[in-house]
Amino acid sequence: MKDIHFNRSFMKADYxxxxxxxxxxxxxxxxxPPLQREPAPESALISLPTESRLAVKNNDFxxxxxxxxxxxxxADTALTLEELSLLxxxxxxxxxxxxxNVASFRPxxxxxxRHALEIYIAVQNVEGLDPGIYHYLPLSHQLECITKATDLEEQIIDSVYGQKFxxxxPAVFYWAAVPYRTEWRYGLKSHKVILLDLGHVAENLYLACEAIDAGACAIASYNQEKCDRLLKIDGEDEFVAYVMPVGKKRV
Ligand SMILES: Cc1cc2nc3c(=O)[nH]c(=O)nc-3n(C[C@H](O)[C@H](O)[C@H](O)COP(=O)(O)O)c2cc1C
Incomplete structure (x- = not known):
């Protein structure tokens, strides 16, 4: 019970x-600190389409x-690069x-x-992208290719405790937290704030999927070590905090 009370206190104000x-x-x-994790110098960068708004199919809010x-x-259908760009x-x-770098504004x-999150995407079926792990660069709207891999399916399933779907x-979003970005301003209060941020940004992803005849599913039941290893992040200063597979709806 002591642990439960301790954990509950983390949810309260003035922690x-x-x-x-x-x-x-x-x-x-x-x-x-920097507003994004900078790409490795040797990484290939892919500029995302700027006309991503054209991917919207449903404007009925x-x-x-x-x-x-x-x-x-x-569906077996691929996501287009415009659709991924929109998301x-x-x-x-x-x-x-x-x-x-004191603040940045995003949707x-x-x-x-403070926006203390990084987005990684395990790409299996996106037009114009080789299958692999990509990292989103929100300052330049580009993708950094972390690794190319055609055998991601089992690793993805393994990273979410066997949830086969x-x-x-076609694409699995892994949201990673870089806690210091918010700790710099808020110290110990940050961890609650980062999780609240994550709920907002995940809902944006859910809603954006609806606008392109796609869908997502939030996953909190994931294996910390396997997710962090899949993305090649250190698990200490940066670690996965949420996972969301995304794909088109079956007709
Ligand atoms: C924080 C959170 C964690 C979740 N974790 C999982 C999960 O690990 N696996 C899963 O299949 N669904 C997961 N879900 C999806 C919920 O099961 C789903 O949102 C809920 O059943 C309500 O259905 P709806 O989203 O279609 O309205 C999660 C949702 C949230 C918000």
Missing amino acids: DSWVNPTPSDQVKGMPA YEILTQRRSLRQY LEVTYRTQKIVGD SPSGGA AGSA
């Missing part, structure tokens, strides 16, 4: 004021909101930067405008 009332790095005058459902069965743009593309809201998705 840090009694756990560890130290000033944050921002208050101490430290420079803000009421219908999109009321018909959203988690989708676990996907990335309306969730996380950077629209404005304030000061020296989803974020506590302190995830392995059949």
Whole structure:
């Protein structure tokens, strides 16, 4: 029970004021960390289409909101690059930067405008992309190719404790947290804030999928080590916090 009470306290306001009332790095005058994980110098970069708005098929906002459902069965159809571009743009593309990386504005809201998430996509069937693991660069609206791989299905299923439907998705979004980006401003309060951010951005993805006759399914039941290893991230300063397979609806 002690652990339950301790964990519940994390959900409450002013968590840090009694756990560890130290000033944050921002208050101490430290420079803000980068707004995105920069690509490795040797990585191939792919510029995403800028006309992604053309991918929208359903503009009925009421219908999109009321018909959203988690989708676990996907058509064999590929996602187009325009569709993937739209999903990335309306969730996380950077629209404005304030000061020296002090804040950035994107389609989803974020506590302190810190946006402490990175998006990785396990691509199995997207037109114009070789299958593999990609990392989204929200400042330039590009993809960084992390690794090309044609055998992702089993690794994806394994990364979500055997949930088979995830392995059949043309694209699987892995949301990774880079906690320091928010800790810099909010210290121990950050971890609740980052999870709240994640709910907002995931809903944007759900709704955007509806607009392109696709669907997504949020997954919190994932294997931490296997997800982090699949994306080649360190699991400490950056680690997966949510997974969402995406695919077109079956007609
Ligand atoms: C935080 C969270 C975690 C979830 N984890 C899983 C999961 O691991 N596997 C799964 O199949 N669905 C998962 N779901 C989807 C829920 O089962 C689904 O949202 C719920 O049944 C309501 O259905 P709807 O999304 O179609 O309205 C999750 C949803 C949320 C919000």
